[in-house]
Amino acid sequence: MGEAIVITSGKGGVGKTTTSANLGTALALSGKKVCLVDTDIGLRNLDVLMGLENRIIYDLVDVAEERCKLKQALIKDKRFECLYLLPAAQTKDKSSITPEQVKKIVQELKQDYDYVIIDCPAGIEQGFKNAIAGADKSIVVTNPETASMRDADRIIGLLEQEDMEPPKLIVNRLRNHLAKNGDMLDVDEIVSVLSIELLGVVIDDENVIKAANKGEPVALQPDSKASIAYRNIARRILGESVPLLSLEEDKGFFGKIKTLLGMK
Amino acid sequence: MAMVQKLQHNVTIKGTKDGLVLLLDDKCSFDLLVEELNDKLTAGSSQMLNGPVISVKVKAGNRYLTAEQEEKLLEVLKQKENLFLDHIESEVITKAEAEEMRKDAQVVTVSKVVRSGQVLDIQGDLLLIGDVNPGATVMATGNIYILGSLKGIAHCGTKGNEEAIIAASVMKPSQLRIAHHINRAPDSYPELGNEMEFAYISNEEKQIRIDRISAVHRLRPKLNSLL
Numbered sequence: 001m002g003e004a005i006v007i008t009s010g011k012g013g014v015g016k017t018t019t020s021a022n023l024g025t026a027l028a029l030s031g032k033k034v035c036l037v038d039t040d041i042g043l044r045n046l047d048v049l050m051g052l053e054n055r056i057i058y059d060l061v062d063v064a065e066e067r068c069k070l071k072q073a074l075i076k077d078k079r080f081e082c083l084y085l086l087p088a089a090q091t092k093d094k095s096s097i098t099p100e101q102v103k104k105i106v107q108e109l110k111q112d113y114d115y116v117i118i119d120c121p122a123g124i125e126q127g128f129k130n131a132i133a134g135a136d137k138s139i140v141v142t143n144p145e146t147a148s149m150r151d152a153d154r155i156i157g158l159l160e161q162e163d164m165e166p167p168k169l170i171v172n173r174l175r176n177h178l179a180k181n182g183d184m185l186d187v188d189e190i191v192s193v194l195s196i197e198l199l200g201v202v203i204d205d206e207n208v209i210k211a212a213n214k215g216e217p218v219a220l221q222p223d224s225k226a227s228i229a230y231r232n233i234a235r236r237i238l239g240e241s242v243p244l245l246s247l248e249e250d251k252g253f254f255g256k257i258k259t260l261l262g263m264k
Numbered sequence: 265m266a267m268v269q270k271l272q273h274n275v276t277i278k279g280t281k282d283g284l285v286l287l288l289d290d291k292c293s294f295d296l297l298v299e300e301l302n303d304k305l306t307a308g309s310s311q312m313l314n315g316p317v318i319s320v321k322v323k324a325g326n327r328y329l330t331a332e333q334e335e336k337l338l339e340v341l342k343q344k345e346n347l348f349l350d351h352i353e354s355e356v357i358t359k360a361e362a363e364e365m366r367k368d369a370q371v372v373t374v375s376k377v378v379r380s381g382q383v384l385d386i387q388g389d390l391l392l393i394g395d396v397n398p399g400a401t402v403m404a405t406g407n408i409y410i411l412g413s414l415k416g417i418a419h420c421g422t423k424g425n426e427e428a429i430i431a432a433s434v435m436k437p438s439q440l441r442i443a444h445h446i447n448r449a450p451d452s453y454p455e456l457g458n459e460m461e462f463a464y465i466s467n468e469e470k471q472i473r474i475d476r477i478s479a480v481h482r483l484r485p486k487l488n489s490l491l
Contacts, residue, residue, distance in 0.1 A: 150380050153397050157379030193397060193415075195377050 010151030012122030026234030051215020106134025
């Protein structure tokens with residue numbers, strides 16, 4: 001029996017889908033059986049990030065309405081034997097499925113997979129309720145900016161009312177030089193306001209965008225900063241204690257970027 | 265029979281320098297009271313009861329007056345245009361009223377982070393051990409004490425108590441409300457030391473003011489229950 005983790009944020013565009021894709025990939029890299037579930041019905045993206053868009057035949061709504069078997073809708077990843085995707089429907093909307101249906105599907109998936117990663121849509125309405133229905137754990141993604149943090153706070157409040165473990169936090173798209181100058185919220189400040197456990201910090205890395213456009217999660221790259229961050233988060237989910245990347249290292253990284261830019 | 269009742273004086277009218285006090289007997293029936301009050305107001309002594317506006321206090325003793333009965337008394341008093349009902353007081357209250365009073369006097373301890381979109385509404389005083397995040401609201405009919413940082417909205421004295429205060433370890437609210445007074449936060453907070461502060465309505469300006477917590481015993485001496 002595996003566990004279901006929902007990736008959510010409240011605000012749109014903070015990197016829920018990217019996080020889902022990369023955590024799924026990183027967990028699969030560690031040899032776990034992983035199933036990604038996209039619950040963003042009508043605005044699905046997870047399949048695109050994974051490069052699996054053109055393999056979709058059946059989707060989540062088809063499974064919920066029993067037009068196909070669950071196994072028929074699952075798409076095996078190109079790269080990993082142990083990574084699967086259950087895509088969302090693109091032609092329907094959030095109300096075409098109920099939390100009970102999602103819960104049933106997730107329960108079924110948990111029998112076969114070590115981790116079921118549920119990608120949640122933005123907002124706190126039906127789509128959110130669907131996504132969290134079957135989850136045992138939750139991860140809240142936020143960006144180091146006030147609006148995103150406010151929404152994360154709201155979402156944490158809603159998650160705390162649910163019957164699941166306290167949510168954990170990923171700070172995504174941190175630009176360290178801005179945070180240091182005080183132009184951006186720093187991680188300590190975010191954690192002190194949201195007061196939940198920090199699972200990891202992902203630096204704003206252009207490799208993420210490049211990889212996404214190619215349909216290959218950045219976690220597959222051996223040495224990019226974001227990829228290391230995602231793999232570290234996956235290791236923390238697996239129960240290892242991995243220290244956060246220190247600020248000094250980050251400085252070195254930005255130093256490298258600067259020299260790279262200088263060379264160009 | 266009527267003679268005997270008159271002698272019993274179920275309704276006694278007393279004059280004080282603040283106005284009239286109606287002492288109502290608490291043994292006889294209510295109808296009898298109304299009848300006698302009616303008689304006394306309209307009959308012989310009516311001369312005394314004509315003139316400038318006089319405030320009237322009604323003391324009902326150990327009799328519980330329902331809202332209907334109070335209405336009835338008011339109706340009788342209204343016959344005299346110069347009489348103005350100040351209030352009706354009774355030695356007895358219902359269990360429900362007593363429960364309300366107990367709730368208004370209690371201190372409710374809550375330990376949690378009140379997050380954006382959440383509203384914590386308390387009857388009585390609120391002792392919050394935790395933060396009030398931006399976008400969150402805490403409300404109490406009495407005072408609000410926050411052991412943590414207040415960054416959202418706090419509303420004390422929600423039933424109109426202007427004496428209520430809001431105290432917070434870190435006072436950076438987006439809005440403060442005391443009774444029906446509202447105060448918006450400054451657009452930015454100066455980087456000062458983290459000194460515990462409290463908000464109250466100042467007597468002179470009738471406005472919400474913030475002062476150091478050490479001033480609370482001077483400005484709100486009634487908060488002190490240790491005499």
